[in-house]
Amino acid sequence: MSPSAEVPVATAGVSRVPAGDALLQVRHLVKHFTVGGGLFGGTPGVVRAVDDVSFAIRRGETLGLVGESGCGKTTTGRCILQLERPTSGQVIFEGRDLTGLDQVALRPVRRRMQVIFQDPYSSLNPRMTVGQILAEPIAVHRLITNAARRRERVHDLLQRVGLLPQHADRYPHQLSGGQRQRVGIARALAVEPALIICDEPVSALDVSIQAQIINLLEDLQAELHLTYLFIAHDLAVVRHISDRVAVMYLGKIVEIADRRELYENPLHPYTQALLAAVPIPDPALEASRPRPVLGGEVPSPLNPPSGCVFHPRCPIAVDRCRGEIPPLREITPGHWAACLLA
Amino acid sequence: MALNPPIDRAPEIAAAPAPDGWLTVVTRFCRTRPLGAVGAAVIVLMLVVAALAHVIAPYDPVANDFGGMLAPPSRAHWLGTDAFGRDVLSRLIYGSRTALLVGFGASVLGATLGSVLGVASAYFGGRVDLFLQRVMDIFLSFPLIILALALVAILGNTIPNLILAITVPMIPRAALVIRASALAIREMPYVDAARAAGFRHGRIILRHMLPNVMAPYLIMLTAFLGQAVLLESSLSFLGLGVQEPMPAWGLMLRGAAVEFAEAAPWMAIFPGLAISLSVFAFNLFGDSLRDALDPRLRTQ
Numbered sequence: 001m002s003p004s005a006e007v008p009v010a011t012a013g014v015s016r017v018p019a020g021d022a023l024l025q026v027r028h029l030v031k032h033f034t035v036g037g038g039l040f041g042g043t044p045g046v047v048r049a050v051d052d053v054s055f056a057i058r059r060g061e062t063l064g065l066v067g068e069s070g071c072g073k074t075t076t077g078r079c080i081l082q083l084e085r086p087t088s089g090q091v092i093f094e095g096r097d098l099t100g101l102d103q104v105a106l107r108p109v110r111r112r113m114q115v116i117f118q119d120p121y122s123s124l125n126p127r128m129t130v131g132q133i134l135a136e137p138i139a140v141h142r143l144i145t146n147a148a149r150r151r152e153r154v155h156d157l158l159q160r161v162g163l164l165p166q167h168a169d170r171y172p173h174q175l176s177g178g179q180r181q182r183v184g185i186a187r188a189l190a191v192e193p194a195l196i197i198c199d200e201p202v203s204a205l206d207v208s209i210q211a212q213i214i215n216l217l218e219d220l221q222a223e224l225h226l227t228y229l230f231i232a233h234d235l236a237v238v239r240h241i242s243d244r245v246a247v248m249y250l251g252k253i254v255e256i257a258d259r260r261e262l263y264e265n266p267l268h269p270y271t272q273a274l275l276a277a278v279p280i281p282d283p284a285l286e287a288s289r290p291r292p293v294l295g296g297e298v299p300s301p302l303n304p305p306s307g308c309v310f311h312p313r314c315p316i317a318v319d320r321c322r323g324e325i326p327p328l329r330e331i332t333p334g335h336w337a338a339c340l341l342a
Numbered sequence: 343m344a345l346n347p348p349i350d351r352a353p354e355i356a357a358a359p360a361p362d363g364w365l366t367v368v369t370r371f372c373r374t375r376p377l378g379a380v381g382a383a384v385i386v387l388m389l390v391v392a393a394l395a396h397v398i399a400p401y402d403p404v405a406n407d408f409g410g411m412l413a414p415p416s417r418a419h420w421l422g423t424d425a426f427g428r429d430v431l432s433r434l435i436y437g438s439r440t441a442l443l444v445g446f447g448a449s450v451l452g453a454t455l456g457s458v459l460g461v462a463s464a465y466f467g468g469r470v471d472l473f474l475q476r477v478m479d480i481f482l483s484f485p486l487i488i489l490a491l492a493l494v495a496i497l498g499n500t501i502p503n504l505i506l507a508i509t510v511p512m513i514p515r516a517a518l519v520i521r522a523s524a525l526a527i528r529e530m531p532y533v534d535a536a537r538a539a540g541f542r543h544g545r546i547i548l549r550h551m552l553p554n555v556m557a558p559y560l561i562m563l564t565a566f567l568g569q570a571v572l573l574e575s576s577l578s579f580l581g582l583g584v585q586e587p588m589p590a591w592g593l594m595l596r597g598a599a600v601e602f603a604e605a606a607p608w609m610a611i612f613p614g615l616a617i618s619l620s621v622f623a624f625n626l627f628g629d630s631l632r633d634a635l636d637p638r639l640r641t642q
Contacts, residue, residue, distance in 0.1 A: 081538050103543075110540030123531035127553040136549075137539040187535065 022056040022092075023195055023227050024080065029053045029089035031072075031079050035302070045302045049075040051251035052089075054328070057195070062221065062228040064242030064259070066235060066274070068298065072251040073231045077197045080229070081115055082106055093195070111141050114188035118200035120180035124172035130183050131168030134158070137190045157186040162216060178209035185216065195227045202237060214241055235278050239263055247271045250309040251301055253328060257335040267337040269314050308340065316341055371634060378630020384623035392438040401429035403436040403589040412606045422608040425597060428587075430609060434616055436589040441620060444501065444574040448508035449566030455509070456516025457559050461551045463517065464524035465533075465543065475521075478514035486511045490573055494582045504583055508573050516562045523555045530554075557635040564628030568621040575617050591617050 031050040036043075050072040057063045067073045078084040080091050082098055091098045093113060098106065117123035124133060134154045144150045155165040161182040172180055181201065188196050198217065202210040214237065220226060232238050238245055239259060246256040247270065255268040266272045273294045280286045296313045299305055305312050311321035320340055328338040372379040391398065400420075407427030415422045421430040463474040481489065493507035527533060528551070536546045577583030578592030579599075586593065591613040598609030 078534075083534055083537055107540040110538060113538075115535065115538045117531040117535065119531060123535060125532040125536075125550055125554070127556075128549075136541075140539065140541055140545070184535075187539075191539065 021058050023059045023094065024057045024229070025090070025092040026056070026076070026080065027054050027090040027092065029076065029079055029091065030087045031075050031084060032087045047301050048251050048304055049301060050079060050086075051304070053248075053251070053253050054089075055246055055253060055256060057227055057229060059194070059227055060221075060225055061243040062230050062241055064238035064245040065229060065231045065248060066233060066238050066245060067248035068233060070298065070301070071248045072301070073233075073248050074199055076248070077115070077199050077229060077231050081113060081197055107141075111191045112193050113195045113197070114191060114193040115197045115199060116181075116184050116188050116201045119204050120177050120184055121172075121204075123184050124180055124187075126172055128171075129168065130158070130163075130170050130172070130175070133172075133183065134168070134186055134190050137187065141191055143191065153190075157190055160189065160220070161186045162212075177205055178212065181205060181209075181213055182216070185213075185220070189220065189224070192224075193226070195229065198228055198230045198232075200232050201230075203232065203234065210237065217241065235275065247274065250298065250304055252309060252338065254310065254339070255335075255337045256328070257337075261332075261335050265335075267331055267335065267342040268310075268339045269316055270310050271337075273315075308338075371630070375630040375634060377626050378634075381623040381626030381628075381630065384619065385627060388438050388442060388620060388623070391435055392442050395435045395439055399429075399432040399435040401432040403428060403432045404587045412602065412609075414606070415608055421612045422606065424594070424606070424609050425602060426587075430594070430612055433589040433594055434591070434612055437591045437594065437613065437616070438620075440501075440584055440588065440590040441571050441574060441617075444505055444508065445567050445571040445624075447505040448512060448570040448574075449563055451505065451509040452512025452570075453516045453559060453563045453566055456513040456518075456562070457520040457552065457555060458547070459513065460517035460520030460522075461524040461527075461547050461555060464521045464528050465547050465551060467528070474517070478517050481511065481514040482518070484511070486569065486573060487576055490577060491580070491582060494577060499577075499582055499585060501584070504574065504577065507577070508570050512566050512570070516559075516566070519558055519562055520555050523558045524551055527551050527554050561628065561632040561635060564624060564631050568624030568628065571624065572617065572621050 029050055030048075030052055033047040033049055034044045035047055036045050053072075053076055055063065065073045065076065075084060079086045080093075080098075082091070082101070086099055089099070093109060096109070098109060101109070124130075128136075131151070131154050134157055135150050138144050138150055138153060144153055151168075154168055158165055158167055163179060163182050163186070167175070167179070167183075172183070175183065184201075201217070202213050205213060217228065218241065221228060228241070230238060230241055242259050244257065245259050245262045246253050247262070247268065248254065249270050255262065255266065255271045257267075262271065263275065266275055277293075280289065294313050294315075299309070299312060305322075307323050308314070308317070308321040308326050311317040314321065318341070324340060326338045326340045328336050330336050331342050371382075405428065407423065409427065410419070410423050411425055411427040413419055413423040413427070419429050419431065421434065423429055424433070459474060459478075463471045484492075489511040490507045493510055494503060497503040497507065533546060533550055536550045541550075574583055574590070575592030575595070578590045579596045581596065584590035584593050594613040595610055595617070598606065598613070602609055
C-alpha cells in the first residue's frame with residue numbers, strides 16, 4: 001500500500017529504532033497549558049495536554065496517531081511543528097533538536113516539515129488566490145526566484161494534487177471542500193518537505209471525498225518518498241493508511257504497534273475498548289457480538305487520575321493501577337503498551 | 343499527471359460563482375440601506391465641492407471687502423458676508439477642503455497605524471500584547487479633544503500638526519477594535535500554516551492578518567471620519583486649529599458666535615449647518631457600512 005516495503009516494518013518503539021533510521025524522534029514531550037490565575041485570580045490550573053510522550057517515525061513510513069477529542073494528539077503535532085513550544089522534552093528532526101531553536105534557526109527546518117490541517121475552509125487565506133498561496137512559500141524560501149518558472153511550478157503542484165492550472169486564479173471560496181484540501185496538500189508540498197503532519201486531514205470531508213484524499217496522500221507518499229504523521233480519530237482511516245499506529249489517551253501514548261498487530265491483538269484495555277466501538281458493517285454480526293462499553297467520561301486533563309490515567313474507566317483495573325504509573329514497555333517485539341497487566 | 347480521477351472538480355469549475363462587480367455592490371447597498379446611500383451622496387457631494395472649490399466659489403475666500411461687511415444674505419452674497427466682508431459661501435466651499443483634508447488624513451492615518459498595532463498586539467500576544475494594551479489604555483483615559491489640544495499646544499498649529507494631533511488619539515481606539523478581530527484571525531489555521539512555512543512576523547502580520555481585518559478597518563475608518571471633522575472644527579473654534587485667514591468651518595463659527603451671534607446670525611448658522619451635515623453624513627454612511635460588512639448581521 002505504501003512504499004515502506006523497503007523499510008522492514010517490524011520494530012516499533014523509541015529505543016529500538018536506530019538513530020539513523022528515524023526521521024523524527026519525539027522524546028518525553030510534555031506540553032502544559034496554564035489556565036486561570038492571573039494578577040488577582042486564584043491558583044492557576046495546569047492542563048496536561050501532552051504528558052511524557054515518546055515515539056519515533058522512520059523515513060517513508062506513516063505513523064497513525066489516534067485518540068478521542070482532547071487527548072492531546074493535535075497538540076503533539078503542533079509541538080513537533082514548533083507552533084507550540086513544548087514545556088519540556090525533545091523533538092529531534094533529521095538529527096537536530098528543534099525545541100531550543102529560535103524562529104530564524106527554525107526557518108530552514110520548516111521547509112522540511114509541513115502540515116495539512118483538518119478544516120479546509122479556514123486553512124486557506126481567503127484574501128489570496130490559490131496561485132498566490134502556493135507561490136508564496138516557494139518565493140520566501142527562494143526555491144525558485146524566477147516568477148515565470150515559479151508559475152510553472154505552481155501549475156505542476158496543482159496537477160500533482162489533481163487540480164487544473166486554471167485553479168491558480170481562483171480564490172478559496174470558489175472551491176469545494178475537497179478541492180481546498182487538495183490546495184492545502186499542494187501548499188505543503190510546495191517547499192519539498194520530508195515529513196508532513198496530517199492533522200485530521202479528512203475528518204471534515206464527505207466520505208466519498210475522504211477516499212480520494214487518502215488515495216492522493218498515498219500516491220504522493222510513494223512518489224515523493226514522504227513520511228507522514230497521520231493524526232485522526234477515525235480508526236478505519238488510520239488502519240488503511242498507517243504502517244504503525246499509536247493510541248493516545250489523556251495526554252499519554254498507551255499503545256504503539258504495527259498496524260496489523262494493533263488491530264488484531266490490542267493489548268491495552270483502552271485500545272480494546274476503542275476497537276470494539278467500531279461498528280461491523282454486517283447487521284447480523286453487529287447485533288450478535290458482545291460490546292463492552294466504557295463507563296464514565298474522560299477525566300479532565302486539569303486533574304488527571306493518579307497512577308494509570310485510565311484506571312477509573314478500566315474494566316480490568318486492580319489496586320496497583322491506582323498508585324503506579326505504567327511505563328510504555330515492549331510486550332512483544334515491536335508492540336509497546338503502557339499497562340501494568342499487559 | 344493527475345494521480346487520482348478528480349471526480350469532484352469537473353462540474354464545479356463552471357459552478358464557481360463569479361464575484362460581484364462593484365456596480366452590483368453599489369446598487370445593492372443603495373437599495374437595502376437608503377439612509378447610508380444618502381450619507382454617501384452627501385460625502386460625494388462634499389468631495390466634488392472640495393475638488394472644484396476654485397471653480398464654483400463665487401468670490402475669493404480671503405478677499406476682504408470693507409465696504410460690504412456683515413451684509414445679510416442677498417443676491418450678490420447668497421449666504422451673506424462676515425466681519426471682514428468676506429463671502430460666507432465661498433469660505434464654506436473652501437472650508438470643505440480643510441475639513442476633508444484633515445478628516446481623511448487623520449482617520450486614514452489613525453485607523454491604519456491603529457490596525458497595524460492592534461494586529462501586531464494580537465499576533466505576538468503575551469508580554470508584547472500586555473504592554474501595548476496598557477499603553478493604549480493610558481491614551482484611552484484621555485478624552486479625544488484633551489489629547490488633541492495638548493498635542494497641538496506642543497507641536498504648534500500647522501495643518502500637518504493638526505492632522506497628527508487628531509491621529510494620535512484615534513490610534514488606540516482603532517487598535518482596540520482591530521485587536522479584537524485579529525485575535526480571532528490569529529487562531530485561524532491559515533496563520534498557523536504561514537508560521538509553519540517559516541514566514542517572517544512582518545509578512546504574516548501584513549499579508550495574512552491585516553487583509554482579513556479589512557471589514558472592521560473600513561468601519562473604523564468611516565466612524566473616525568465624522569469624529570475627525572468634528573474635532574478639527576472644535577480645535578479651530580477654540581483657536582488651536584486652523585488659523586485666519588484660512589477658511590475652515592470651525593474658525594468661521596468662532597468669529598461668528600463670539601461677537602456677532604445676534605447682529606449677523608448667518609455667519610454662525612451656515613458653517614454650523616455644514617459641520618452638522620457632514621458629520622451626520624459620515625455617521626449615516628459609517629453605520630450602514632458597518633451593518634453591510636459585519637458578518638454577524640449578514641444573512642449568508
